[in-house]
Amino acid sequence: MVENARSINIVASLILIMGVIFIFGPLYLTLATASHSYEFMLQNGLTWSFGGNLIANFKRIFTETSIPMQMVNSLIVAVGNAVAGCVLSFLSAYAIVYFRVRWASIVFALILATVILPLDMRFVTTYQVASNIFSPLNAVLDATGLNDAVAGLFGAPFHAEWSILNTHLGLVVPLLAHGMGTFLFRQFFLTLPKDLFKAARMDGAGPIRFLVDILLPLSRTTFASLFVLTFLSGWTQYLWPLVASSTAEMQTAVVGLARLVPDEGAVPDYPLIMAGAILVSIIPLTMIALLQRYLVQGLVLSEK
Amino acid sequence: MNAIDPAIHVAAANIRLDGVTKSYGKMPIIPNLDVEFRAGEFTVVLGPSGCGKSTLMQMIAGLERVSGGRIVIDGREVQELEPKERGCAMVFQNYALYPHMTVFDNIAYSLKIAGMTKAERRVRVELVAKMLGLTEYLGRKPSQLSGGQRQRVAIGRAIVREPSVLLFDEPLSNLDAQLRHDTRVELAELHRRIGATTVFVTHDQVEAMTLADRILILNKGEIEQYDTPKAIYHNPASVFVARFIGSPPMNILPVSGDGTVLRLSDGQAVAECRLKGSFQLGIRPEDIAVYTTANASALRADVRYHEDLGSHSILAADLSGTMVRITTPFGSQAPDSNVLLLSCPQQRLHLFDAVTGKAIAGAFTAATKEKK
Ligand SMILES: Nc1ncnc2c1ncn2[C@@H]1O[C@H](COP(=O)(O)OP(=O)(O)OP(=O)(O)O)[C@@H](O)[C@H]1O
Ligand SMILES: [Mg+2]
Numbered sequence: 001m002v003e004n005a006r007s008i009n010i011v012a013s014l015i016l017i018m019g020v021i022f023i024f025g026p027l028y029l030t031l032a033t034a035s036h037s038y039e040f041m042l043q044n045g046l047t048w049s050f051g052g053n054l055i056a057n058f059k060r061i062f063t064e065t066s067i068p069m070q071m072v073n074s075l076i077v078a079v080g081n082a083v084a085g086c087v088l089s090f091l092s093a094y095a096i097v098y099f100r101v102r103w104a105s106i107v108f109a110l111i112l113a114t115v116i117l118p119l120d121m122r123f124v125t126t127y128q129v130a131s132n133i134f135s136p137l138n139a140v141l142d143a144t145g146l147n148d149a150v151a152g153l154f155g156a157p158f159h160a161e162w163s164i165l166n167t168h169l170g171l172v173v174p175l176l177a178h179g180m181g182t183f184l185f186r187q188f189f190l191t192l193p194k195d196l197f198k199a200a201r202m203d204g205a206g207p208i209r210f211l212v213d214i215l216l217p218l219s220r221t222t223f224a225s226l227f228v229l230t231f232l233s234g235w236t237q238y239l240w241p242l243v244a245s246s247t248a249e250m251q252t253a254v255v256g257l258a259r260l261v262p263d264e265g266a267v268p269d270y271p272l273i274m275a276g277a278i279l280v281s282i283i284p285l286t287m288i289a290l291l292q293r294y295l296v297q298g299l300v301l302s303e304k
Numbered sequence: 305m306n307a308i309d310p311a312i313h314v315a316a317a318n319i320r321l322d323g324v325t326k327s328y329g330k331m332p333i334i335p336n337l338d339v340e341f342r343a344g345e346f347t348v349v350l351g352p353s354g355c356g357k358s359t360l361m362q363m364i365a366g367l368e369r370v371s372g373g374r375i376v377i378d379g380r381e382v383q384e385l386e387p388k389e390r391g392c393a394m395v396f397q398n399y400a401l402y403p404h405m406t407v408f409d410n411i412a413y414s415l416k417i418a419g420m421t422k423a424e425r426r427v428r429v430e431l432v433a434k435m436l437g438l439t440e441y442l443g444r445k446p447s448q449l450s451g452g453q454r455q456r457v458a459i460g461r462a463i464v465r466e467p468s469v470l471l472f473d474e475p476l477s478n479l480d481a482q483l484r485h486d487t488r489v490e491l492a493e494l495h496r497r498i499g500a501t502t503v504f505v506t507h508d509q510v511e512a513m514t515l516a517d518r519i520l521i522l523n524k525g526e527i528e529q530y531d532t533p534k535a536i537y538h539n540p541a542s543v544f545v546a547r548f549i550g551s552p553p554m555n556i557l558p559v560s561g562d563g564t565v566l567r568l569s570d571g572q573a574v575a576e577c578r579l580k581g582s583f584q585l586g587i588r589p590e591d592i593a594v595y596t597t598a599n600a601s602a603l604r605a606d607v608r609y610h611e612d613l614g615s616h617s618i619l620a621a622d623l624s625g626t627m628v629r630i631t632t633p634f635g636s637q638a639p640d641s642n643v644l645l646l647s648c649p650q651q652r653l654h655l656f657d658a659v660t661g662k663a664i665a666g667a668f669t670a671a672t673k674e675k676k
Contacts, residue, residue: 195400198367203414203461204388213413217404 034274041270057275066248067276070256073168073245074235075283077252080172081234082227089181089226090219094211096182097189098197108186111179119174119240126174127165127243134160166250171241175234181226184298188222189215225298228291235284253280316344316501317378317391317468319364324373326359326525333359334525337373346495346502348512350548351522357505360522361471364503365392377469388417392469393462397477399454401446401461407433408442411460418465432460435494452483459491463498470495472504476511488514509549513537521545539654543661546586546654552618554654555592555628559585566655568624572603575650577667584661586654589618589631595645602645619644 029046036044036051061067095101096108119126129135138159141147147157164170200210241252248256257276261268288295319341326334333356341347349357362368364375366387375383382390401410408429415425433439436456446454455475462470472491476484492515495502506512512519513533521528521536521544528548529541540546546554557574559566560582565573574585595602605621605628619630621644630646655667 193398193400195396195398196402198362198365198394199396199400199402199461200413201367201387202365202392202394204417205413209417214402214404 030274030277033270034278036271038269038271042267046270053271054275057271058279060272061276061279065256065260065272065276066251067253067256067260067279069249070251070253071280071283073171073250074253074280076168077171077175077237077241078231078234080168081175082231084172084176085178085181085230086223086226088176089185090223092182093185093189094215097186098207098210108182111182114177114179115183119177123239123243126240130165130170130174130244131163132161133164134162165244166246168250170244171250171252172234174240174244175237181230184226185219185222188219192218221294221297224291224294228287228295229298231287232284232295315468316499318343318376319469319501319503320374320376321364322374322376324363324375325371326356326363326368327371332525337525337527339520339527339530341501341503343501344499345517346492346504346515347518347520348516349503349505349520349522350507350509350512351528352548353507355522356525357522358473359525361394361473361503361505364390364469365394365471366390367394390469391467392471393465393467394471394473395455395458395462395475397474399446399458399478401454401457403446405445406442407438407444407446407449407457407460410446410457411464414461414465428464429460432464435497436460451479452487455479455487459494463494463500466498468500470498470500470502472502472506474505474507477507484508484511491515509551512549519549521548539663540586541663543584543586543656546656550588552589552629552631554586554588555623555626556656557585557587557623557626557628558658559583568603570624572624574603574648575653575668577655579655579664579667582658583664583667584656584658586656587628587648587652589629591649591652592628592630593647593649594619594630594632595647599645599647602647605644605646607642607644621646 029048032048032050033041033046034057035054036047037053037056040051040053092111096104101107132138138147141150141158151157164173196214197210200214205213235252236254237252238254238258242255242258245251245255248259251259253276257273257280260273260276321337321339324334324337325332337360349360351357359368363370363383364377366382366385366389370383373383374381377390377392402413405413411429411432412425415428420428429442430439433442436459438453438456438460441449441453441457446457449457455478458475476487479487488511495515504511504515516533518531519533519536520530523544529536529545531539531541536545536549540549540554543556547556558569559574560569561567561577561579563578563580564576566575566577566579566583566585567573603623605623608620608622608627610620611618616631616633619632621628621630623646630644650668653668655664656662657664
């Protein structure tokens with residue numbers, strides 16, 4: 001393996017350089033395009049040179065588009081997804097690992113199944129449920145004939161409606177049905193000494209105290225990893241927010257960005273769109289830069 | 305260790321198990337156990353791997369539920385109580401220290417849960433730390449300690465609550481030989497000072513022999529023998545116990561009795577005995593004498609190998625088809641010839657039933673008496 005280390009090094013470097021060009025080329029083009037005016041672009045097309053309109057384009061994003069407000073939406077979705085995902089995963093993994101739950105392995109298998117059944121695959125059903133989250137209950141009542149009994153008693157069958165479409169809640173909740181976090185925490189808990197739980201019980205700590213005093217502080221890194229992963233995934237969601245939000249006020253920044261492209265055949269205002277893209281990327285980029293360590297850890301853990 | 309401090313000294317409790325059973329699913333682990341650990345005694349539980357030692361400890365501690373029967377600590381039925389209400393403390397094999405807490409917090413955690421004030425906690429923890437020589441490590445995390453120090457923290461965490469029952473599940477098995485020895489001596493000292501009823505699981509017979517007031521030998525969840533170390537060593541109740549205690553273990557030979565003597569399978573007579581039928585004969589390696597001069601009444605065995613351990617050496621020889629081991633004192637030479645002349649003193653022999661393996665009491669004393 002080690003022989004010819006020199007030539008391997010050269011080849012590896014070449015491949016890396018190609019990769020860097022492949023990644024940075026479009027980024028550079030984004031930055032360059034964002035620095036020109038619409039008129040300049042109409043005349044010259046996309047160019048590799050820099051213009052002087054970058055700041056002006058950023059200003060236009062703030063004055064002419066809903067992107068800033070939509071970034072707040074994105075933030076709500078991303079943080080909501082991350083926080084709720086972390087809490088739910090932590091709790092469910094706790095139950096699966098530390099208690100002799102009946103059917104625990106089946107429950108865990110079901111949770112894991114969500115990893116191979118992503119939201120994109122259950123789109124239509126998810127939309128139906130989101131448009132009335134009582135619809136499964138209604139359907140069950142109808143199917144079992146219970147509703148006939150209810151109708152006999154109260155004069156009308158039970159029927160409830162609550163649509164969470166076009167709300168922040170509706171944007172976040174369907175994203176949460178994802179087992180990766182539970183898996184991540186489970187793997188982490190399994191690496192802890194088994195007797196820790198018993199020792200805490202001997203010391204007089206109940207399940208809640210153990211959770212708060214022992215497990216929570218030990219899980220800090222896992223929390224950070226999962227937070228970064230789910231935050232990024234929430235921020236970059238496209239399809240679900242596109243479908244679930246019907247007004248510009250409720251759309252996320254990524255959707256808003258796509259909406260800057262006019263529907264008719266006119267040439268899109270690429271400098272404006274690119275400036276928006278840069279703005280929208282700043283938050284996840286900062287996040288990655290600051291919490292890179294945890295992101296890598298999370299990816300490694302979820303690979304296992 | 306420092307002078308005796310009356311502050312950590314507890315009222316030891318009596319533990320009684322009444323028809324305790326335990327099974328996981330359909331698999332019975334402990335079929336039926338009646339045993340009493342007397343107040344203040346140090347009991348060592350010995351047994352092969354998987355015989356239910358840890359299960360027994362955890363049932364006493366309250367970490368596992370009993371499937372049936374009663375556990376009575378200090379006159380109080382506790383089998384339905386939570387661990388913290390039973391007054392037991394436990395030291396685990398892998399210490400199970402809280403990795404994110406300092407030594408101080410590890411030891412103080414149970415006090416904190418019990419609602420003790422910070423000042424009280426400090427006094428208690430410092431007392432325990434002084435007792436275990438941990439004072440200078442109180443600010444460290446477990447990962448910054450050596451194995452032996454972690455072990456002491458685990459012990460400190462257990463005794464800080466002044467439990468009336470102390471449970472140890474193989475606490476020394478992760479330590480190296482020297483540290484094991486030192487910690488063993490300290491544990492004995494600690495038990496003397498604290499006086500809590502102690503149940504101690506181990507695989508190590510030296511620990512068992514030196515620490516125990518009584519040894520409980522378990523086999524497949526049932527008691528083989530429960531007695532003082534001396535009694536267990538000198539009067540093993542069964543072949544199982546005989547093989548379990550002693551190093552190298554007791555030699556067991558098949559013999560048959562014709563009413564006057566016991567004979568080995570090749571016909572050599574070993575001892576006088578009035579019993580008839582087939583038996584298992586036990587003799588400890590250190591009880592076998594080796595003749596250096598020719599002796600007509602000696603047993604003849606073929607030497608197989610010889611191990612010199614410095615303080616003594618061990619001979620392995622083939623005696624009528626069974627490999628026996630013989631401990632010879634330091635200085636004895638490896639035998640020149642291949643044939644070894646042995647004698648087994650009658651008063652050191654143990655006779656066991658051929659089928660059940662249970663000891664047959666008085667098999668030889670009766671024979672000698674009649675001769676007189
Ligand atoms: N949670 C459990 N579920 C099912 N079986 C178990 C469980 N815990 C222990 N057992 C079984 O119970 C038996 C006794 O286990 P236990 O841990 O008490 O053995 P042990 O005597 O402590 O052994 P060792 O000396 O190896 O520690 C074993 O056969 C084990 O497989
Ligand atoms: Mg065990």
